[in-house]
Amino acid sequence: MSKFTRFVVDDIRFPTSTDFDGSDAMNPDPDYSAAYVRIETDAEDGLTGHGFVFTIGRGNDVQCAAIAALQPWIVGRDVEEALADLGGVWRELVHDSQLRWLGPDKGVIHMAIGAVVNALWDLRAKREGVPLWLLLARLSPEQLVDLVDFRYLSDALTREQALDILRAAEPHREERIAALQRDGYPGYTTTPGWLGYSDEKLARLSREAVADGFTQIKLKVGADLQEDIRRLSIAREVVGPDIRIAIDANQRWDRDEAIAWIRELSRFDLAWVEEPTSPDDILAHAAIAEAIAPVPVATGEHGMNRVLFKQLLQAKALGVLQIDATRVAGVNENIAILLLAAKFGVPVCPHAGGVGLCELVQHLAMFDGIAVSGTTDGRMIEYVAHLHEHFAEPVEFVDAHYRAPKLPGSGAEMLAASIAEYRR
Amino acid sequence: MSKFTRFVVDDIRFPTSTDFDGSDAMNPDPDYSAAYVRIETDAEDGLTGHGFVFTIGRGNDVQCAAIAALQPWIVGRDVEEALADLGGVWRELVHDSQLRWLGPDKGVIHMAIGAVVNALWDLRAKREGVPLWLLLARLSPEQLVDLVDFRYLSDALTREQALDILRAAEPHREERIAALQRDGYPGYTTTPGWLGYSDEKLARLSREAVADGFTQIKLKVGADLQEDIRRLSIAREVVGPDIRIAIDANQRWDRDEAIAWIRELSRFDLAWVEEPTSPDDILAHAAIAEAIAPVPVATGEHGMNRVLFKQLLQAKALGVLQIDATRVAGVNENIAILLLAAKFGVPVCPHAGGVGLCELVQHLAMFDGIAVSGTTDGRMIEYVAHLHEHFAEPVEFVDAHYRAPKLPGSGAEMLAASIAEYRR
Structure with missing residues (x-):
C-alpha cells in the first residue's frame, strides 16, 4: 500500500524560435515548451509518473x-487502487462538475487532466x-473498454461495438507484437518542410529524407499560394514521383x-491536406473533403476531444485522423478516438514533433496497430x-521507422x- | 494620454452549494464564483475596467x-489607443500564435481573454x-463590423453581409432605444426549476412567477424521467396553459x-429544450432538433466560440441561441454571434444567472434588439x-422585464x- 505524495510541476521552455524550427503559417515563432509534471509516491520503489502538455x-x-490545481484529486490516494482503475480516475477528473x-x-x-x-x-x-504500448497491447478487450467513457459517443460507438472491434483484433496480437519489435512502425518526416527554411534547405532536406528511406514528407x-507552388515544385522534383508529399496549412x-x-x-x-481550416469546423472540413476528393483531409492535432473526432468521422470530414498525445485527456481519451477511427475505417497517423510528442504518441500508434485497427x-x-x-x-528512428520503445513507462520522462x- | 498600469485579479467564491441554488442534472453542488479582474490606468479620472469569468x-x-497571465499584453499600453481599437486588441489577444x-x-x-x-x-x-448597451447601440455599422473577426465565418457571414444586417436595423434605432428605456427587455425565470428543490417549493415558486408577470419559466x-414528468405536471398545473415552460437538461x-x-x-x-447533449455536438443537436420539431432546441451557455455557433446555425441544430457573457472572448465575439443569429433568423435568448451574468448579458441583448436583430x-x-x-x-427587474441599465459601464462592477x- 502506497500513497501519492505530491506533484512537482515545471515550466520548461526551449528557445526554438531563434532558428525557425517549427515555423508555419500560423505559428511564426514558437518556443517549444512543456508544462511538465512528476507525480511522486511514498512507495519504496522510488518510481515517479511523468506527464506533460506540449505548448509553444x-x-x-x-x-x-492548471496541472498543479489537480493535486487534490490525486495526492493522498492509494496508488495501487488508482492505477488499477485508471478508467475510474479519468471519469472522476473529467466529470468533476465544477472543473468541467x-x-x-x-x-x-482538459489538457491538464491529460498530463495527469x-x-x-x-x-x-x-x-x-x-513500455506503455506493450502494457496496453496486452490488456483484454474488457479491460480496454473499461478505460473508455462512452458518454456522447453512443450514437457512433457503443461499448459493445468497441468490444467487437477489440475482439476482432485479438487473435494475432502476439504476432503483431513480434513484427513490431522486428520491423518498427513507419514514420514520415516534416523536417524539410517548415516555412522559415530557404529553398536550398528545403531541397537538401527533402533529398536527405529520400536517402534516409522516407516514403512520405x-x-x-x-x-502565399505562389510560394507554395514554388516550394512544392522543388520538393516534387527532388523526391520524384514515388514519394508521397503531404501538405499542412495549419488552419x-x-x-x-x-x-x-x-x-x-x-x-x-x-498525400493529404492537413488542417485546412479551423480545427473546430466539422462542417467546413466535410465540405472541403468532398470538394478535394480523392485527396484526403487530415486533422486532429488541435482536435479538442472525442466528441469532435466522432463528428468529423460521422460527417466524412477526414480521411486521415491525427491523434495528439497531449491535446486530449490522455491515454484513455485517445483509446476512445482510436476505437472511433477503427469503427469508421479511417487510418490514424499521429501528430508528433514538438517536445516529446514523438516519444509519447508512438506508444499509442503501436497499440493501435497491434490491438485496435x-x-x-x-x-x-x-x-x-x-x-x-x-x-x-529518446525516439529510436531507423530506416524511417520508429523502433519499439523498450524501457518501462510512457516515454514522457525527461532528463533531470x-x-x-x-525550466523557468 | 494615459497608460494601463496593472491588473488586480481576485478569486471570488460564493458558497452557494449549501442551499442547492443552481443545482441541476450535471452540476449538483456549484459554488458560484468569479475570476475577477480590475484593470487600472494612470489617468486622472481614476476609472477602472471590470471584467470576470463566471465559474462554479x-x-x-x-x-x-489565466487572466493574470494576460497582463503583458495590456499593461503599459496607451489607454485611448486601445479603447479606440478594441477590434484590434481582440485580434491581438485571440490570434497570439503562442497563446492560441x-x-x-x-x-x-479564451474565457480569460473575454474577461480582459x-x-x-x-x-x-x-x-x-x-451604459455599454447604449454605447454599442450608437456605433455605426462600420464601427461594429470592425470589432468582428470574420476568419472562419466567411462561409456563413461576410463583412458585407454583416454590414447589410446592421444597416437594415439602423433606421429606427432611436425609437427602439426609447421603447427599451420605457418598457424594458423581457425576461424569463429559472428560479422555480432547480432540481434540488422540493415539490412544494417548485409549486410555490412557479405560482409566484406567474403572479410576478412572467410568461415563461x-x-x-x-x-430521472419519472421525476421530470411529475415535476412538469406540477408546474404545468400551477401555471396553466398560457405560460411557456422550457426545460433544461444541462447536457x-x-x-x-x-x-x-x-x-x-x-x-x-x-417552449424549448435546452442543452440536450454535449455542447460540442453539432450533429447530435441537429438530429435532435429534427426529431423533436416543432419543439425548438436551445443551446449556447457552453458554446465555446463563434465557429461552433456558426455550425449550429448552418446545421439547423438550434431554434433558440443562448449567448453567454463570459464563455467566449468577450463583447466582440458575442457581436459576431449576434450577427450570425440574425443572418440565420434565429432568436437570441441569453443565458444568465450565475454571478453577474444577468448584469452583463442584458447589455448584449438590448444592443441586439436595437441594432442587430x-x-x-x-x-x-x-x-x-x-x-x-x-x-x-444590480439588475433592476420589474414586471418580468429587465430595466435598461443607466450607469456608465458594462455592469461588471462588483462592490468592493x-x-x-x-475573495480567497
Whole structure:
C-alpha cells in the first residue's frame, strides 16, 4: 500500500524560435515548451509518473497552474487502487462538475487532466516493468473498454461495438507484437518542410529524407499560394514521383479559400491536406473533403476531444485522423478516438514533433496497430528530429521507422539535467 | 494620454452549494464564483475596467491565473489607443500564435481573454459616460463590423453581409432605444426549476412567477424521467396553459436518449429544450432538433466560440441561441454571434444567472434588439434572483422585464465590500 505524495510541476521552455524550427503559417515563432509534471509516491520503489502538455511558449505558465490545481484529486490516494482503475480516475477528473465548467472537455483544463492521466499511465507501466504500448497491447478487450467513457459517443460507438472491434483484433496480437519489435512502425518526416527554411534547405532536406528511406514528407503551406507552388515544385522534383508529399496549412484558410487553394496545389499529387481550416469546423472540413476528393483531409492535432473526432468521422470530414498525445485527456481519451477511427475505417497517423510528442504518441500508434485497427497499412507517425536528446528514452528512428520503445513507462520522462536547464 | 498600469485579479467564491441554488442534472453542488479582474490606468479620472469569468467553484484559481497571465499584453499600453481599437486588441489577444495553442479559441485561455476584453469595454463605457448597451447601440455599422473577426465565418457571414444586417436595423434605432428605456427587455425565470428543490417549493415558486408577470419559466430535467414528468405536471398545473415552460437538461443525454426522453415530455407543451447533449455536438443537436420539431432546441451557455455557433446555425441544430457573457472572448465575439443569429433568423435568448451574468448579458441583448436583430419578438433573457446585491448596479427587474441599465459601464462592477468578503 502506497500513497501519492505530491506533484512537482515545471515550466520548461526551449528557445526554438531563434532558428525557425517549427515555423508555419500560423505559428511564426514558437518556443517549444512543456508544462511538465512528476507525480511522486511514498512507495519504496522510488518510481515517479511523468506527464506533460506540449505548448509553444507563452501561456505555458497557465498550463502549469492548471496541472498543479489537480493535486487534490490525486495526492493522498492509494496508488495501487488508482492505477488499477485508471478508467475510474479519468471519469472522476473529467466529470468533476465544477472543473468541467472550465471546458467542458477542452482547452487548458482538459489538457491538464491529460498530463495527469498520462503521468499515472507512465507510473503504471514503470511499475509493471513494460513500455506503455506493450502494457496496453496486452490488456483484454474488457479491460480496454473499461478505460473508455462512452458518454456522447453512443450514437457512433457503443461499448459493445468497441468490444467487437477489440475482439476482432485479438487473435494475432502476439504476432503483431513480434513484427513490431522486428520491423518498427513507419514514420514520415516534416523536417524539410517548415516555412522559415530557404529553398536550398528545403531541397537538401527533402533529398536527405529520400536517402534516409522516407516514403512520405510533409510541407507547410498556406502563407502565399505562389510560394507554395514554388516550394512544392522543388520538393516534387527532388523526391520524384514515388514519394508521397503531404501538405499542412495549419488552419490558415476559410472554407472556400481552402478549396480554391488546394485545387491549385493538387497537381503535385498530394498525400493529404492537413488542417485546412479551423480545427473546430466539422462542417467546413466535410465540405472541403468532398470538394478535394480523392485527396484526403487530415486533422486532429488541435482536435479538442472525442466528441469532435466522432463528428468529423460521422460527417466524412477526414480521411486521415491525427491523434495528439497531449491535446486530449490522455491515454484513455485517445483509446476512445482510436476505437472511433477503427469503427469508421479511417487510418490514424499521429501528430508528433514538438517536445516529446514523438516519444509519447508512438506508444499509442503501436497499440493501435497491434490491438485496435490491427494493421499499419496506410498508417505513419509524424517524425521531427527535434529535442529528443532531452528524454530518458529518446525516439529510436531507423530506416524511417520508429523502433519499439523498450524501457518501462510512457516515454514522457525527461532528463533531470534538461529539466534543470530549461525550466523557468 | 494615459497608460494601463496593472491588473488586480481576485478569486471570488460564493458558497452557494449549501442551499442547492443552481443545482441541476450535471452540476449538483456549484459554488458560484468569479475570476475577477480590475484593470487600472494612470489617468486622472481614476476609472477602472471590470471584467470576470463566471465559474462554479473548483478551478476558479486556474481561471484567475489565466487572466493574470494576460497582463503583458495590456499593461503599459496607451489607454485611448486601445479603447479606440478594441477590434484590434481582440485580434491581438485571440490570434497570439503562442497563446492560441492553448485553445485555440476555447476554454480557460479564451474565457480569460473575454474577461480582459470585457473589462476594456467596461472602461470605455465608463469613460464615455454611458451604459455599454447604449454605447454599442450608437456605433455605426462600420464601427461594429470592425470589432468582428470574420476568419472562419466567411462561409456563413461576410463583412458585407454583416454590414447589410446592421444597416437594415439602423433606421429606427432611436425609437427602439426609447421603447427599451420605457418598457424594458423581457425576461424569463429559472428560479422555480432547480432540481434540488422540493415539490412544494417548485409549486410555490412557479405560482409566484406567474403572479410576478412572467410568461415563461424553466425547469431543470434529465436526472430521472419519472421525476421530470411529475415535476412538469406540477408546474404545468400551477401555471396553466398560457405560460411557456422550457426545460433544461444541462447536457445530460446522448443523442438517442435525448430524443426518446424529450418525446415523453413533449406533452407538456415545451417552449424549448435546452442543452440536450454535449455542447460540442453539432450533429447530435441537429438530429435532435429534427426529431423533436416543432419543439425548438436551445443551446449556447457552453458554446465555446463563434465557429461552433456558426455550425449550429448552418446545421439547423438550434431554434433558440443562448449567448453567454463570459464563455467566449468577450463583447466582440458575442457581436459576431449576434450577427450570425440574425443572418440565420434565429432568436437570441441569453443565458444568465450565475454571478453577474444577468448584469452583463442584458447589455448584449438590448444592443441586439436595437441594432442587430432590431426586435425583441421571441426574445427573452434568463433571470435568476441570485447574488445581484453584490454588484454596483444590480439588475433592476420589474414586471418580468429587465430595466435598461443607466450607469456608465458594462455592469461588471462588483462592490468592493463583496470582493473583500468573498475573495480567497
